[in-house]
Amino acid sequence: MDLVTIDDIRTAAERIRDAVVRTPLLPCPWADPERPLWLKPESLQPIGAFKLRGAHNALAALDDKTRARGVVTYSSGNHAQAVAYAAREFGVPAHIVMPDVTPQVKVDNTRAYGAEVVLVPIGERESAAYELVEKLGAVLVPPFDHPDIIAGQGTIGLEIGTDLPDVELVLMPVSGGGLASGIGTAVKALCPNAAVFGVEPELAADAAESLRAGSLVDWPIERRARTIADGLRSQPSELTFAHLRSVLDGIVAVGEDEIRAAMAVLATKGRLVAEPSGAVPLAAYLNRADELPRGRTVVVVSGGNVERTLLADVLRRDS
Amino acid sequence: MDLVTIDDIRTAAERIRDAVVRTPLLPCPWADPERPLWLKPESLQPIGAFKLRGAHNALAALDDKTRARGVVTYSSGNHAQAVAYAAREFGVPAHIVMPDVTPQVKVDNTRAYGAEVVLVPIGERESAAYELVEKLGAVLVPPFDHPDIIAGQGTIGLEIGTDLPDVELVLMPVSGGGLASGIGTAVKALCPNAAVFGVEPELAADAAESLRAGSLVDWPIERRARTIADGLRSQPSELTFAHLRSVLDGIVAVGEDEIRAAMAVLATKGRLVAEPSGAVPLAAYLNRADELPRGRTVVVVSGGNVERTLLADVLRRDS
CATH class of the missing domain: 3.40.50.1100 (Rossmann fold)
Structure with missing residues (x-):
C-alpha cells in the first residue's frame, strides 16, 4: 500500500496556504517544567477544527x-x-x-x-x-480515508516541525486516523527523534486494540458512541491503519472525567475553547505522564465546536 | 512632546520576537459579510494578554x-x-x-x-x-506611561498591517492608552487609509470625554471601577493622550450587557476565552456599526484572564 509522503504534505501546504490559519505554537508556562508544553490550536481554523x-x-x-x-x-x-x-x-x-x-x-x-x-x-x-x-x-470527499485528506492534515505536523525542530513528543487524537497519519508522517520526516503518540477515549479505544492485534478490530458504533468526544467515534480504515502502524510510537487512552477536566484547563489556563475531542490529547499529557516520553511536548487541540451549555457545565464542575 | 515612531515599533518587534507569540489574524465566517472580520487573539500570549x-x-x-x-x-x-x-x-x-x-x-x-x-x-x-x-x-516599569511600553504594544499594529495590508478599520480597547497609542501609530504608518477606533466601556468612558474636551478629564476611580471590564479602569497619561489625539479616528463606548454578550460570542463562535476587557472591541463591532466605518475590520482581543465562574455565567445567560 502506498503511504503518504512528506512531499505530498509539502504539496498540500502550498495548496492550502491562503485558505487556512497558520496556527502558532502556544507556550504554556503553567505546565510541568520537566515536560515543557506547547498547544497547537487547530480549534482556531475558520470552521473551528483541523478538518479544513x-x-x-x-x-x-x-x-x-x-x-x-x-x-x-x-x-x-x-x-x-x-x-x-x-x-x-x-x-x-x-x-x-x-x-x-x-x-x-x-x-x-x-x-x-x-x-x-x-x-x-x-x-x-x-x-x-x-x-x-x-x-x-x-x-x-471522504472524511479520512484518502491520501489527499491525510496529506492535508499532515500540514499540522509540517508546521510543528518547522516551528519547534527539537520537539520530543507530539500528542494528537486518533479516530478515523487521518489526522494522526498525516501529523505522524510529517513529524517523523522532519524530527526523526521525536515520539508521536495517539490518544483515544477509553470508551472508543478501538485503534489501540487494533494496533495491539496487528489488524483492524471492529468496535460496534453503539460501543464507540458512549464517549463524550463525539469527534472520535470513527475507526481507522485500511489506509490510515497502515499509516498508524508506520508512524505511531504508541497510543494511550483517557477517561471521560479526564476529558472534561482537560476542557476546563484549556479554557482557564490556555484561554482556548475546545470540544471534548479537542481536549483528549491534553488529558493524556495531564494524566498519563508515566506512559509517555518526557521532554518538549506539543499537544494538538484539534477542534473547538462545543455546545455552550456543555462548556459552561465543565467550567462550573471543578470551580 | 516626542511621540513614538514606526521605527521605535520596528525596533521593539526585533527585541520581542522570540519572547511573544506571533498571533495570527483569525477570519470570522460568522460575521457581517459587508464588514469582514478578523480577530487578533492577544489573549493567547503566555500570560494571557498583550501586556507582555x-x-x-x-x-x-x-x-x-x-x-x-x-x-x-x-x-x-x-x-x-x-x-x-x-x-x-x-x-x-x-x-x-x-x-x-x-x-x-x-x-x-x-x-x-x-x-x-x-x-x-x-x-x-x-x-x-x-x-x-x-x-x-x-x-x-510603568503599565503604559512610557515610550518603550507604547512601542512594544505597537508591534500588534505592525503585525496587523503586515498580515492584512488592506485593512479598513482596527478596533481596540482604550484604558491607560498604551495599547491604542502603539497600534494606532503602527497602523497609520503602514495603512494610512485605515481607520483606527478606540473602544471604552460606557462606565469608564473618560478617554472619550477627554478627546472631546481636548485635554485630560479626570473621572474618579470609584466611577471607573463600576465596569466589569477590570482591565479598562485606568486613564490616559499626558504621553498616551498625545498619541491618542494624533492617531485615533474616533472612539465609541459599549454597555455592560454588550460586553458580556461579546464574551459569549467570542467563546462560541471565535472559540476564544476573553476577559471582559478583551471583549469590549467586539462589543463595538456587534452593536455600534452605525458609528463605525464599514469594511475589512480587525478586532483586537486584548486578554483572556477571566474567572471561570464569570465565564460560565456568561455562557449560561443567553443560552
Whole structure:
C-alpha cells in the first residue's frame, strides 16, 4: 500500500496556504517544567477544527472541470462544515448527507456555508452519498480515508516541525486516523527523534486494540458512541491503519472525567475553547505522564465546536 | 512632546520576537459579510494578554547592568504578570507592588513567575513602588506611561498591517492608552487609509470625554471601577493622550450587557476565552456599526484572564 509522503504534505501546504490559519505554537508556562508544553490550536481554523486542511487540499487537488461538478460527503461533524466551507471558497456546489437526527445547529452551520444538506435515515448515509455522486457526476470527499485528506492534515505536523525542530513528543487524537497519519508522517520526516503518540477515549479505544492485534478490530458504533468526544467515534480504515502502524510510537487512552477536566484547563489556563475531542490529547499529557516520553511536548487541540451549555457545565464542575 | 515612531515599533518587534507569540489574524465566517472580520487573539500570549509585548520591550531596552538590579512595578492586573514573566526570561528580580485587597489567585500567578509580591494598602501603591526603586536601585516599569511600553504594544499594529495590508478599520480597547497609542501609530504608518477606533466601556468612558474636551478629564476611580471590564479602569497619561489625539479616528463606548454578550460570542463562535476587557472591541463591532466605518475590520482581543465562574455565567445567560 502506498503511504503518504512528506512531499505530498509539502504539496498540500502550498495548496492550502491562503485558505487556512497558520496556527502558532502556544507556550504554556503553567505546565510541568520537566515536560515543557506547547498547544497547537487547530480549534482556531475558520470552521473551528483541523478538518479544513484536508478538505481544502482534497478539493484543490481536483482538476477544474471535475471540481466544477461539485463535491459530496457524508458527515454530521466538523468534516461536513470543512467541505462546505472549502467548496464555497472554490465556488463549487457541495452536497452534504447528514443523518436526520443531526442537531439543527449543525445543519444550520453547514447550510450557512452555502452547502445543500440532504437529511436521510442514519443507516442510509453512505448509500445516499454514493447515489448523489452517480446522479450528479460529483466527487466524494471522504472524511479520512484518502491520501489527499491525510496529506492535508499532515500540514499540522509540517508546521510543528518547522516551528519547534527539537520537539520530543507530539500528542494528537486518533479516530478515523487521518489526522494522526498525516501529523505522524510529517513529524517523523522532519524530527526523526521525536515520539508521536495517539490518544483515544477509553470508551472508543478501538485503534489501540487494533494496533495491539496487528489488524483492524471492529468496535460496534453503539460501543464507540458512549464517549463524550463525539469527534472520535470513527475507526481507522485500511489506509490510515497502515499509516498508524508506520508512524505511531504508541497510543494511550483517557477517561471521560479526564476529558472534561482537560476542557476546563484549556479554557482557564490556555484561554482556548475546545470540544471534548479537542481536549483528549491534553488529558493524556495531564494524566498519563508515566506512559509517555518526557521532554518538549506539543499537544494538538484539534477542534473547538462545543455546545455552550456543555462548556459552561465543565467550567462550573471543578470551580 | 516626542511621540513614538514606526521605527521605535520596528525596533521593539526585533527585541520581542522570540519572547511573544506571533498571533495570527483569525477570519470570522460568522460575521457581517459587508464588514469582514478578523480577530487578533492577544489573549493567547503566555500570560494571557498583550501586556507582555510592552513589558518585554521595556526590559530589553535597558542596558544589562541596569536591568540586573531588577525591576519594579505596581499593578494587580495583567501588567504585573507581564513584568514578572519578562523579568524571569531575563533572569533578573521583579518586585510587584499590589494592593492588599488583590484576589489571591492574581498574587499566586505573579509569584509563580518568580516575582516578589509586596502587598500594601491600596492608597500606598505608587509610593511603595518608588520607595523600592530608591532602596534597590531598580527600574520602574510603568503599565503604559512610557515610550518603550507604547512601542512594544505597537508591534500588534505592525503585525496587523503586515498580515492584512488592506485593512479598513482596527478596533481596540482604550484604558491607560498604551495599547491604542502603539497600534494606532503602527497602523497609520503602514495603512494610512485605515481607520483606527478606540473602544471604552460606557462606565469608564473618560478617554472619550477627554478627546472631546481636548485635554485630560479626570473621572474618579470609584466611577471607573463600576465596569466589569477590570482591565479598562485606568486613564490616559499626558504621553498616551498625545498619541491618542494624533492617531485615533474616533472612539465609541459599549454597555455592560454588550460586553458580556461579546464574551459569549467570542467563546462560541471565535472559540476564544476573553476577559471582559478583551471583549469590549467586539462589543463595538456587534452593536455600534452605525458609528463605525464599514469594511475589512480587525478586532483586537486584548486578554483572556477571566474567572471561570464569570465565564460560565456568561455562557449560561443567553443560552
